[in-house]
Amino acid sequence: MKHLFSYSVYQPLNNIPGQGTPIERLDALGCDGLELFTLYDDVPAEYGAESLAVHLPYAVDWYGGWTGRLDASEFDAENVRPVMFGRDRSEAVSNIVLAIKKASALGPAYGVFHAGNSNIDEVMLHAHTDDDRDVLRALAEMMNLVAAELGGEMPFRIAFENLWWSGLKLKDERERRFLEDHLEFDNWGFCLDTGHMMNTLPDAYDEDAAIDGLLKIFDRYSRDMKDRVRTMHFHLSTSAEYRNTFEERPRPPGEGVTKTIEAVYPHIMNIDQHRPFSSVRCVEIAETISPDFLTHEMIGSGSGDAHKDLLQQTAFFRRRSSDAGST
Secondary structure, three states: OEEEEEEEOOOOHHHOOOOOOHHHHHHHOOOOEEEEEOOOOOOOHHHOOOEEEEEOOOOOOHHHHHOOOOOHHHOOOOOOHHHHOOOOHHHHHHHHHHHHHHHHOOOOOEEEEEOEEOOOOOOOOOOOOOOHHHHHHHHHHHHHHHHHHOOOOOOOEEEEEOOOOEEOOOOOOHHHHHHHHHOOOOOEEEEEEHHHHHOOOOOOOOHHHHHHHHHHHHHOOOHHHHHHEEEEEEOEOOOHHHHHHOOOOOOOOOOOHHHHHHHHHHHHHHHOOOEOOOOOOHHHHHHHHOOOEEEEOOOOOOOOOHHHHHHHHHHHHHHHHHHHHOO
16 A cells, blocks of 8 residues: 655645655655646646646536536636536536646546535535435536547546535445446546545544544445545544534525635535544554555644644554564
8 A cells, every 4th residue: 555645736845844855755754655636737747756646626516517507607717617617518528638638647546536516505504405316427427528538538547536515425335336337437446535434424523433433334345345445535534513513604695606615615624624643543444445545635724734744644554564564
């Protein structure tokens, strides 16, 4: 299992602390390389050697765009991308194809793609009305068109990532079977995000409860399901109290999408905490699935120092490796 550090083309490699080359500094932090968040432009050459995988750009409410629920007239060709990929279906497909082609230059082992959707009208509500299966059906339709534009197959494995919004949650086998029936290309799997899954658990009030909740879900996974999970995003989220008690805020009539996104950002961060694990039990999560890649996503409310949080998490795996070597 290779350990990766979540990074972005917005972040210079010299931000990684330590001595030596970027790879040597990553090794000192317990990582083999980067999972690099890419966009729609050429990836700067400096990231080539370190980036073993990519995280493709996402759109906040792509399903709203795909189904025509959102008003595309709010956007131009550039600012529509982070909201719904494109102003119409054709433009959305073209932009996803562009993102994949740009990322392909790195020769990544996989590219993460969000397979859930945050309905911009309901993001501050407790209940979300979009049906999970409808979102997954639209996802399959959209990605089949993307694959067709790329010659019928993806140039690298697409790792569909679970969220706590409508769409992919990975809490049972039905989603895997649904996608196997509806996707027309073969080069895909799952990126299981531990924190996102914890955000679906109503009793994830503390670290032990959150870990126990995930292990119970994994106990029900078949071998076929585990084989689809080739990568994990690894972080802790114990936001049950906030999720169960936050005050709802219906989207004000006439409020623009950009303003809504800015207003709800603190709410999303309160749910999706991206904290480092503090218990060695976290290793059980990774070992139960045994993915090829484990990406440490330290972008939230931990110590305030992402590299310190990374060391805290990777230390558990170093300790386990050291203990195994001494027996």
